[in-house]
Structures are given as structure tokens and as C-alpha cells.
Amino acid sequence: MMTDQTVYVVEDDPEMRQSVCHVLASVSVPVETYADAEEFLEGEDGGRAGCLVTDVCLPGMSGFDLQRALARLQVQLPIIMITGYGDVRTAVRAMKAGAVDFIEKPFSGQLLLDSVAQAFKLNDQAISAQAQRVQLHQRSAALTRRERQVMTLVIAGRTNKHIAAELGVSAKTVEIHRGHVMAKMKAGSLAELVRFAGVLERWAS
Template identity: 40%
Template sequence: MNHTAPIVFIVDDDISVRESLESLVRFAGWTTRTFASAGEFLAHPREAGPTCLVLDVTLPDINGLDLQALIATDRADMPIIFMSGYGDIPMTVRAMRAGAIEFLTKPVDDELLLESIRGAIARSDAALDDATRVRSLRDAHASLTRREREVMELVVSGLLNKQIGGNLGISEITVKAHRGRVMQKMRARSVPDLVKMAAALESSRR
């Protein structure tokens, strides 16, 4: 799926580091947004499209690890690449366990950083595609009537039309009619396809 141009966010309180990274990233062909603190970053409006965050651990207000925790749910489609001048093992482990894709030591190797950004943007792009698919599934499921949802639930559980009719107290012909509308509204090509959709919907609710 086509999204808007990727954006690389850079948060570092050292202006020389920000300017150096901004030049490097722009030269590689990406748009950048730079910030001197976590607060500045959080105040910036959300932007559409694939993104990644190049984040210094040590910041003047909220440190990088705490910022990671703050945006974990709200910006799950924004992979984080950490940078630190004195990263230790516990710090690295905490960042990686919380979902960071890389923890780089300053001075950062340019090629390693660019490779990490490429991977992060690809991951962000995939996450946005998944979110779009889930929204589409939710909208389709919301369009079902109560009876159609009941039929869908029993279809994906593996019951035959006759068994569904017995469970719901309706005729097999009526089940077939409801089932046909479910397949149409959910845009399912087959029962296995419908089962996958139901699983995706269930997973998105957790």
C-alpha cells in the first residue's frame, strides 16, 4: 500500500549531533524533523506515513527510555533507534525488551544508522498496512446485523449450516442467506478466509 513519504524524527539535545544526523538522513533521501528534547517531540503533531525515531537516551527533560514507554501504545507504528554515548548492558536490554530495533553507541557509524533507519521504515510501513487492514475488517464487521454476527461466529467455529440453524432456532435456508450476506459484507472469498478475518479481529481486541 502506498503511504506518504517516510519521516525520520531525531531527538538529541546536542545541536551539533542533530545537524549532523539531519544532513546525513536528508542526503539519503528522507524527510527529517529534529527536536532538542522529548517535550518538543511530544508537542509536535502526528504525521501520516511511515516514520522512525532516532532517539538519544540522555535528554534534558524526559530521558529516552521513559519517552519510549510514553509512546509505546500511541505510536506503536514508529520504530525507535536509540543512541547513547555511554550505553550499558542493562540500559540496552531495557530498550530492546520495550521494542527498540537498535541501540547504537556514539559516535554513530553512518552506514549502520542508515541501514537501521531503512529497516525501521520498512517495519513502520508494514505496521501501517496492518492497521489499515484491521480498520477495514472492523468497519465490515460493524456493518453486520446481530444475527449475521451470530452466524459468522458459528461458521468460523466449524459448524455446518444445519448445525447453525439448530443452535439459533432458524431454518437451514435462512442460515444460508445470512451466511451469504456475511461473506459479501466481510469480502471473504472462502470460509478459511473468513476464519483468518475473525482471528485478526480477535487479536486486535487484545
């Protein structure tokens, strides 16, 4: 599992930290370890890529406290919760709060590797989605005020004729603006333009 992503392990038990590191090192996955949540948060700068493996029960802040703190900081690292005291209620709580997996100790090395691989995949998808949102925002910012008006009406399903009447311009002018919108947004079709607009709307909200 060669990767440029890192697994950040927050675990107060030295033997468990060593065990997790050994499993991940066996497939060449970079690992950083922390004895508690506070130590992990001290180094948080928003630039970490990979996933977080954290025990639920920690001295000081719990794994759930850490999960909430990262959410407040808008850090989107996929989180794998581990615990020696697993029950359905705790597992449901972890998953509802956004954890990608919940593993009960003792667990096999393969189970951990499978969970990390899935977390890495989710992180890749999140990074790609963020990059797309940034690109779409930049494209949208390049539109003129009139082009934004036309785009809003186009994705609402209005025809060029209706848009022209609403804006008080000719249908030919609308057609020109519409062409500019499609080119600037790099949309190959109306369906793609609608999808792009949906991404921007969800991001804004």
C-alpha cells in the same frame, strides 16, 4: 532512499544532530530535529509517519521516558535508540520496551541508514495493518445481528446443520446468512474469514 516518511531526531548534542541530518540528507530522507523530548512531544498529534531516533540520555525526560510517553499516547512510531554509554542491560531494556534498534555512538552513517530503512519498513507494515483493521471493522459493522451469530458459529467450526439447530432456523436460511457474511466481509474462503475474525478479536482486546 526517496521516501515520504520522516525521521524525527531527538538529540541534545548539536553536533550529533547535525551529523545525523547530514547522513539522512545524503539520501534525501526528510528530517525534523528536537533538542529534547518535551519539545518533540509538544508537536505530537498522532499524524507523524516515519521513525524516531532518540538519544537515551537527554536533559529532562530520557529516551526511555519518551518511549513510555509515546506508548501511553498510543503513538506507534518505530524507535531507534542511540547512546554513548551502551551496555547489554540498557540495550535489552530498550528492545523490551519496543525499540526496533539500539545503536552505540560513534556509529557509521551506513549503520544508521540501514536501521532507518528497517524502521520505515516496519512503519509501512503497521500502517497497512491499521488500514486493514479499520476496513474489517467497517465490514463487521455492516453485518446484521443474525449474521454475526452465524459468523461466530461458522468460525467455531460448526456445520450449517448444527448452526440451524442452535439458532432454530432452517439449514437453507443459515446458508443464505453465511453467503451474506462472506460477501460483506469480502472473505474468499472460510480460512480467510477465520483470519479476519482473529484480526478483529486481537484489535478489540
